[in-house]
Every structure is written in C-alpha cells, then in structure tokens.
Amino acid sequence: MLTIAVSKGRIYEEALPLLAEAGITPVDDPKTCRKLILQTTRDDVQLVIIRATDVPTFVEYGAADLGIAGKDVLLEHGAESLYEPLDLNIACCRLMTAAHKDAPEISGRIRVATKYVKTAQRYFASKGIQAEIIKLYGSMELAPLVGLADCIVDLVDTGNTLKANGLEPRDLIMNISSRLVVNKAAMKMKHEAIASLLAQFEQTLAQR
Ligand code: AMP
Numbered sequence: 011m012l013t014i015a016v017s018k019g020r021i022y023e024e025a026l027p028l029l030a031e032a033g034i035t036p037v038d039d040p041k042t043c044r045k046l047i048l049q050t051t052r053d054d055v056q057l058v059i060i061r062a063t064d065v066p067t068f069v070e071y072g073a074a075d076l077g078i079a080g081k082d083v084l085l086e087h088g089a090e091s092l093y094e095p096l097d098l099n100i101a102c103c104r105l106m107t108a109a110h111k112d113a114p115e116i117s118g119r120i121r122v123a124t125k126y127v128k129t130a131q132r133y134f135a136s137k138g139i140q141a142e143i144i145k146l147y148g149s150m151e152l153a154p155l156v157g158l159a160d161c162i163v164d165l166v167d168t169g170n171t172l173k174a175n176g177l178e179p180r181d182l183i184m185n186i187s188s189r190l191v192v193n194k195a196a197m198k199m200k201h202e203a204i205a206s207l208l209a210q211f212e213q214t215l216a217q218r
Contacts, residue, residue, distance in 0.1 A: 012055045012203055013047075015074035017062035017083070021188050024100035025078050029057075031214040032207060054203065066092060066191065075196035075204065081186045082165060085129050093197055096190040096211055099218070105129070105183040108172050109161040110154045116161060116180070123153030124163035133163070133183050151175040 014034075016022050022040070029035065029050075036048040040059045048057040058074055065079035066087035078098065082105050105126070109116070119140040124130045127145050134141035144159055151171060153159040165186060166172060166179050190211060197204055 012076065012200065012207065013058060013074045014055065015058045015060055015065045015068040015077040015079075017065050017079050017188070018059050019062075021062065021078060021080060021101045022059055025098070025188065028098060028100065028211060028214055032210040055207075063087070069191050069193050072193045072195055075193050075200060076207070077191045078188055079191060080165075080188050081184070082126060082129070084189060084191065085184070086126050088128075089191070091194070093192040093194060094189050095192060095208055096215070098188045098190055098211070099215060101186075101188045103165045103167040103186050104179075105163065105186050106166045107161050107163055107180045107183065108151075108154075108166065108177045109180055111176055111178040113154065113160065120161065121159040122161055122163060123150050123159035125150065126163050129183070130163040151177055 016025055033052050034055050035051045036057055037050060038045055038048055040048060046058060048059060050057060058068065060068065062079060062083045065077040066084055066089070068074040069077040070091045080101060084094065116139060119142065121142045121144060122130055122134065123144045123146050125146055127143050130141065130143050144153070146153065150162040150164045153162055154177060155175060161180065163183065169179055172179060190208070192204060
C-alpha cells in the first residue's frame with residue numbers, strides 16, 4: 011500500500027487530474043465526507059488530505075510514503091529530510107514581499123509579518139536588510155493596514171487579495187509550484203511501486 015499525503019484546498023483540486031491519469035481517483039469527496047483517509051480506485055494507493063504545513067512532516071516520518079506540497083511549505087520546513095523528485099507544475103504562484111501601495115521603498119530596519127518565518131529571514135539576510143519577523147498564521151494582509159508590520163511575505167497569484175486591501179506586490183522572492191516529495195526509506199523499501207508512480211506522473215507532465 012502506498013499512502014500519499016496531499017495539501018488540502020487548491021493543491022488537492024489541481025492534483026486530482028494528475029492523480030487520475032495514474033488511475034488514482036478518490037472514492038469519497040473530502041468536501042462532503044469526514045474521512046481522513048481516502049481510499050482510491052487503486053487498491054494499492056490511499057490518500058490523506060491534510061493541512062499544507064503538515065505534508066512534509068507526514069512524509070518525513072514515513073506516515074505517508076509520498077506527498078504533494080507547495081515549494082513554499084517545503085522551503086519553510088527544510089527539505090533535506092525528503093526527496094523532491096518532481097515539479098508537478100500545479101498551484102503555481104509567487105512568494106513575494108508586499109506593502110501598502112503608498113508606503114515608501116523598504117529601507118533601514120523593517121518589520122515583516124509572515125507565516126514563512128525562516129524563508130523571510132533568509133531572504134532579507136541575503137539582501138542585507140535588517141528585518142524583525144513577526145509570525146502570523148493567516149490574514150497577513152491586515153498587518154500593514156493596522157501598523158503591525160511595514161510589509162508582508164506571502165503567496166501572490168492574481169494579486170487581487172493584495173489589491174482589495176490597498177497593498178501592492180513588491181519583490182519576487184521565488185516562483186512557487188507544487189512538488190512531489192518522497193520519504194527516503196520508502197524510496198528504498200517500496201522502490202518498484204514508487205518508481206512506477208513517478209514514471210506515470212512524469213509521462214503525464216511531459217504531455218501537458
Ligand atoms: P490572489 O488574490 O489570487 O493573489 O491569491 C492570494 C491568496 O491566495 C493569498 O492569501 C495566498 O496565500 C493564497 N494563495 C495564492 N496562491 C496559492 C497557492 N498556490 N497555494 C496556496 N495558497 C495560495
């Protein structure tokens with residue numbers, strides 16, 4: 011049996027067609043069913059649909075053999091403990107800094123609100139900018155509006171969320187897409203099954 015951990019929401023929705031090409035279609039819909047483990051049309055594959063930030067943890071500890079997670083989450087988790095063999099090219103967006111549209115360019119010591127604490131620390135250090143990072147778990151856009159931070163680091167897709175809150179994207183930190191990650195021990199112990207799944211995904215991606 012192979013267990014694949016998939017990030018809830020946008021990534022799950024965009025992963026469904028890719029999984030379907032490999033014959034993997036969940037038997038239940040996680041939106042309407044409260045099951046945490048989803049059986050699929052393949053007897054040898056089950057899915058666990060979990061919070062994005064938990065996917066690398068499940069895979070690292072072998073609770074899932076494979077995972078589908080955003081590069082943003084993998085960067086923040088630290089990816090050394092996992093194999094990351096495939097860029098699935100889904101749920102594409104950008105990790106960016108953003109600030110109030112009327113705020114001056116970043117200079118001096120700044121306060122940054124984000125859920126990507128380590129990634130933001132690394133980014134501002136690489137730019138030689140002194141940044142105090144404030145960890146938030148959601149609604150980052152609010153922080154500059156209420157004076158909690160000078161800017162935020164967050165994912166931007168259409169830019170509509172920023173715009174609706176009077177913010178604008180500033181600097182691109184990294185282009186983001188979802189990646190397939192694999193538990194290191196599973197890669198050895200279940201090599202045949204995992205290699206065949208990887209080959210199926212690769213073939214589908216090449217045809218896109
Ligand atoms: P948008 O308004 O289209 O720029 O989307 C921005 C909002 O959607 C922010 O709250 C982001 O955190 C979230 N978001 C955008 N793209 C993704 C993605 N690929 N995965 C997860 N969240 C995303």
